[in-house]
Amino acid sequence: MKKSLNRTTLDLAMRSLAIRLDENDADGVQIVVCGGSALILTGMVPRTTKDVAIVALMRSGALISPAPLPPSLCQAAQEVAEDLALDPNWLNNGPSSGEGGLFQMVLKRMLKELGYEDVADRL
Amino acid sequence: MKTLLTDFRSEFRDRILDLLWRQWSTFGVAGHGAQWHGSPIDPEALLLLTCSIGRYDARLFDGMVEWMGVNGQLINVQRLKRIIATEQYAGEQVLRAVAATVSDSVSASKWATTVISKDDACQPVPLFFLKDGTPMPIVRQPDKLFEGYGLQRDPYEARGVAQVFRAELVSNLILRLRAFLGVNARCEIIAYLLLNEHGSPSSLARNAYYLPLTISKAMTEMRGSGFLVSRVNGRRRDHRLTPGIWRELFLGEERPHSLVWPRLFRAIETLWEFLGDSNLTDKEPLAQASALRRVLNKSVVDRVETSGLDFAFGNLATHPGEALIAFAVERIATLLTIMESPNDR
Numbered sequence: 001m002k003k004s005l006n007r008t009t010l011d012l013a014m015r016s017l018a019i020r021l022d023e024n025d026a027d028g029v030q031i032v033v034c035g036g037s038a039l040i041l042t043g044m045v046p047r048t049t050k051d052v053a054i055v056a057l058m059r060s061g062a063l064i065s066p067a068p069l070p071p072s073l074c075q076a077a078q079e080v081a082e083d084l085a086l087d088p089n090w091l092n093n094g095p096s097s098g099e100g101g102l103f104q105m106v107l108k109r110m111l112k113e114l115g116y117e118d119v120a121d122r123l
Numbered sequence: 124m125k126t127l128l129t130d131f132r133s134e135f136r137d138r139i140l141d142l143l144w145r146q147w148s149t150f151g152v153a154g155h156g157a158q159w160h161g162s163p164i165d166p167e168a169l170l171l172l173t174c175s176i177g178r179y180d181a182r183l184f185d186g187m188v189e190w191m192g193v194n195g196q197l198i199n200v201q202r203l204k205r206i207i208a209t210e211q212y213a214g215e216q217v218l219r220a221v222a223a224t225v226s227d228s229v230s231a232s233k234w235a236t237t238v239i240s241k242d243d244a245c246q247p248v249p250l251f252f253l254k255d256g257t258p259m260p261i262v263r264q265p266d267k268l269f270e271g272y273g274l275q276r277d278p279y280e281a282r283g284v285a286q287v288f289r290a291e292l293v294s295n296l297i298l299r300l301r302a303f304l305g306v307n308a309r310c311e312i313i314a315y316l317l318l319n320e321h322g323s324p325s326s327l328a329r330n331a332y333y334l335p336l337t338i339s340k341a342m343t344e345m346r347g348s349g350f351l352v353s354r355v356n357g358r359r360r361d362h363r364l365t366p367g368i369w370r371e372l373f374l375g376e377e378r379p380h381s382l383v384w385p386r387l388f389r390a391i392e393t394l395w396e397f398l399g400d401s402n403l404t405d406k407e408p409l410a411q412a413s414a415l416r417r418v419l420n421k422s423v424v425d426r427v428e429t430s431g432l433d434f435a436f437g438n439l440a441t442h443p444g445e446a447l448i449a450f451a452v453e454r455i456a457t458l459l460t461i462m463e464s465p466n467d468r
Contacts, residue, residue: 012409012444015409016409016413016444019407019409019410019413020413022410023410023413023414023417079413079417082416082420082440083412083413083416083443083444083447084443084444085440085441085443
């Protein structure tokens with residue numbers, strides 16, 4: 001059974017993701033996350049979550065659809081899953097994966113209210 | 124950042140160099156006290172690993188070059204090519220320079236079609252390195268021949284350390300068979316059947332690095348001698364040497380373990396490429412562990428575990444993140460211990 005993600009594990013996973021993107025010489029990527037992982041990473045709640053849900057990608061200050069996720073990000077996430085024994089789907093675009101998704105229906109209008117944080121050069 | 128992994132570099136290199144020295148010493152290179160007592164030495168695999176890790180010991184490397192001048196007719200160039208192509212050894216450029224150095228009017232045609240061709244002109248790189256990884260200083264005019272292959276070193280000089288191999292040593296079984304039967308697939312077939320008792324053409328071709336058709340054809344012809352028998356076992360045709368004098372003739376009282384050295388040595392070379400990378404120390408431990416996991420999963424674990432060595436890495440997934448470093452260092456150290464004396468297991 002794969003482990004749930006607390007603040008420490010999430011920080012480790014995000015650092016590992018940045019390392020893998022760097023090692024793979026991938027393009028930098030900005031991700032917008034929502035749900036439990038967003039609350040945990042911003043220190044708002046001390047709970048755990050089972051995944052990191054990407055609701056949008058950001059490019060040049062504009063939100064764009066996360067469906068599909070960039071292959072380089074998927075590869076790096078898969079490698080982090082191997083490195084840290086996480087669920088293979090620990091990083092996903094579940095909330096915005098289809099036409100009726102959160103990004104497609106709602107998020108474009110909310111851009112101005114969002115904040116973001118740099119994890120590393122490429123993330 | 125210094126970690127258990129970066130601290131392990133020098134031990135890993137020194138233990139592999141010691142193993143290489145012992146195998147070359149058994150082949151007839153003077154300069155190292157201990158001999159190899161284990162699975163019969165694979166000449167092509169030994170040559171290829173020495174062309175990479177041997178660059179950290181110039182005396183060993185030059186002993187190999189000199190040995191090639193004396194015994195090079197016993198190297199199977201076709202098999203060498205097939206091993207390089209299958210396992211992707213890193214030392215091909217160095218091998219070309221070695222082949223050019225030992226090639227003379229008699230052996231030129233043997234090497235010419237394979238490894239002697241030069242790469243396009245490129246910036247020369249140092250051939251030898253010191254223990255700390257820095258290039259060995261060149262104090263004289265660089266060797267012209269090596270420089271032609273993009274490698275800089277002081278002029279090569281034979282020091283009289285290489286002799287004809289000793290045929291009576293079981294560790295030299297392959298060389299002995301080649302001296303007896305010629306350099307061809309039949310030597311690997313006999314060696315394989317001596318060490319493994321039986322085998323099918325497909326497994327033999329895979330583990331001895333020949334084309335299946337070559338092995339199949341040779342075995343069919345050898346069956347005509349009456350010294351090789353076969354039995355259909357399901358979809359495979361299993362072969363063995365006829366009971367009698369074979370083992371006593373070639374192995375005496377010894378029962379050496381069979382190893383697929385080209386596979387095992389390529390795993391070792393891959394580990395060294397990783398450990399010897401000067402950039403490794405610049406990485407944080409988490410990044411070192413992540414890169415190590417890629418190397419182990421992609422290029423090392425499967426090779427080692429299918430080499431015939433009595434060793435299993437264990438489940439890397441149960442050592443997430445940085446915890447992999449301590450686990451892997453312990454497992455690699457154990458691997459080296461088993462490699463150093465595989466017949467003790």
